[in-house]
Amino acid sequence: MSLMREKVEEALNEIRPQIEADGGNVELVDVEDGVVKVRLKGACAGCPMSQLTLQYGIAKFLKSRIPEIKRVEAV
Numbered sequence: 001m002s003l004m005r006e007k008v009e010e011a012l013n014e015i016r017p018q019i020e021a022d023g024g025n026v027e028l029v030d031v032e033d034g035v036v037k038v039r040l041k042g043a044c045a046g047c048p049m050s051q052l053t054l055q056y057g058i059a060k061f062l063k064s065r066i067p068e069i070k071r072v073e074a075v
Contacts, residue, residue: 002031004031004066004068005028005031007065007066008028008031008036008062008066008069009028011061011062011065011066012026012028012038012058012062014061014065015057015058015061018057019044019053019057019058020042022043022044023042023043023044024040024041024042024043024044024045024047024050024053025040025041025042025044026038026039026040026041026044026058027039027041029075030075033070034068034069034070034071035069035070035071035072035073036059036062036069036071036072036073037072037073037074037075038054038058038072038073038074038075039074039075040053040054040074050074051074054072054074055072058072059071059072
């Protein structure tokens with residue numbers, strides 16, 4: 001496991017309780033060249049607000065913790 005992937009997983013573990021509180025979850029799929037790929041699960045999977053959660057919640061949080069991240073994508 002790469003150092004970047006470990007950092008992303010640790011950061012996701014910090015934000016995961018807030019996502020779980022709304023019935024969702026986030027799974028790390030891949031980290032490559034500064035692009036983080038995640039899968040939204042549970043209530044997040046079909047939620048119309050999931051893109052906002054991804055961009056303004058998850059992506060913003062990850063980028064604040066790990067400046068090397070260029071973008072976060074849902075797969």
